Amino acid sequence: MRFDVVSLFPEMFSALTEWGVTGRAYQRGLTSLRLWNPRDYAHDPRKTVDDRAYGGGPGMVMMAKPLEDTVEAIKAEHQSSGVQTGPICLLAPQGERFSQKIAKDILSYGNLTLICGRYEAVDQRFVDRTVDLQLSIGDFVVSGGELPAMTMMDAVIRLIPGVLGDEDSAAQDSFINGLLDHPHYTRPEIYAEIPVPDVLLGGHHAKIMDWRRQESLKLTSRLRPDLIEDARKNGLLSEEDERFLLLLLK
Numbered sequence: 248m249r250f251d252v253v254s255l256f257p258e259m260f261s262a263l264t265e266w267g268v269t270g271r272a273y274q275r276g277l278t279s280l281r282l283w284n285p286r287d288y289a290h291d292p293r294k295t296v297d298d299r300a301y302g303g304g305p306g307m308v309m310m311a312k313p314l315e316d317t318v319e320a321i322k323a324e325h326q327s328s329g330v331q332t333g334p335i336c337l338l339a340p341q342g343e344r345f346s347q348k349i350a351k352d353i354l355s356y357g358n359l360t361l362i363c364g365r366y367e368a369v370d371q372r373f374v375d376r377t378v379d380l381q382l383s384i385g386d387f388v389v390s391g392g393e394l395p396a397m398t399m400m401d402a403v404i405r406l407i408p409g410v411l412g413d414e415d416s417a418a419q420d421s422f423i424n425g426l427l428d429h430p431h432y433t434r435p436e437i438y439a440e441i442p443v444p445d446v447l448l449g450g451h452h453a454k455i456m457d458w459r460r461q462e463s464l465k466l467t468s469r470l471r472p473d474l475i476e477d478a479r480k481n482g483l484l485s486e487e488d489e490r491f492l493l494l495l496l497k
């Protein structure tokens with residue numbers, strides 16, 4: 248998986264390339280990242296990449312030309328290195344909500360260009376001419392596209408075969424199976440007078456699996472009933488699951 252990221256603050260991406268699971272994936276060459284600073288494609292000696300909004304109003308707007316020239320440079324680099332250019336994606340509050348499903352789609356493209364906005368907005372003519380899709384991480388405001396870009400890249404990198412060890416892959420199944428995770432416990436056996444549930448201490452593997460499944464179903468139907476609906480539609484609930492869910496309602 249190759250990412251090209253357009254950002255005025257490329258140094259921020261060391262959070263991704265230097266730490267934890269994503270850092271290891273990067274250092275092992277399972278994913279690659281090229282950073283492109285639109286300031287390097289500015290046309291004046293002052294390296295201007297933003298200007299005031301036509302019609303007035305607060306905040307600056309990112310100019311179309313430096314962004315478009317940056318994307319042209321990315322596409323040229325893909326051509327000369329034999330990379331199939333994937334979608335050109337703008338991170339934007341008004342974009343489609345990012346999801347696990349979109350993470351899987353992106354993985355299948357093999358390449359993604361992420362444009363990180365700063366200031367109030369990006370010139371609409373750049374969006375219309377060059378951007379294929381716009382993505383958001385949710386209905387709250389952050390200061391730029393960099394953290395959303397890293398969030399999405401992290402979600403995609405975790406799906407690359409070989410990135411997660413066996414232990415983590417199993418944990419990952421719990422979102423893939425469409426339900427919230429069950430509760431977890433570690434030592435000590437009693438903490439603040441609260442014991443670990445008996446079934447987890449018994450060593451009866453099948454019983455433990457049943458208990459975890461039921462806890463997942465309980466939590467999900469209480470906190471995220473919408474996910475139960477989705478899981479049902481996607482054929483992820485067994486007859487036994489449905490019987491247990493009926494019992495919960497009584």
Ligand code: 9D3
Pocket residue numbers: 338339340364365366367368382383384385386387388389390391392395
């Ligand atoms: C008053 C208009 N604001 C839009 C809600 C202006 C504005 C604020 C912050 C425009 C851009 C930004 C910077 N945020 C992003 O670029 C961004 C973002 C976000 O703020 N929330 C969730 N997902 C994303 S993806 C990119």
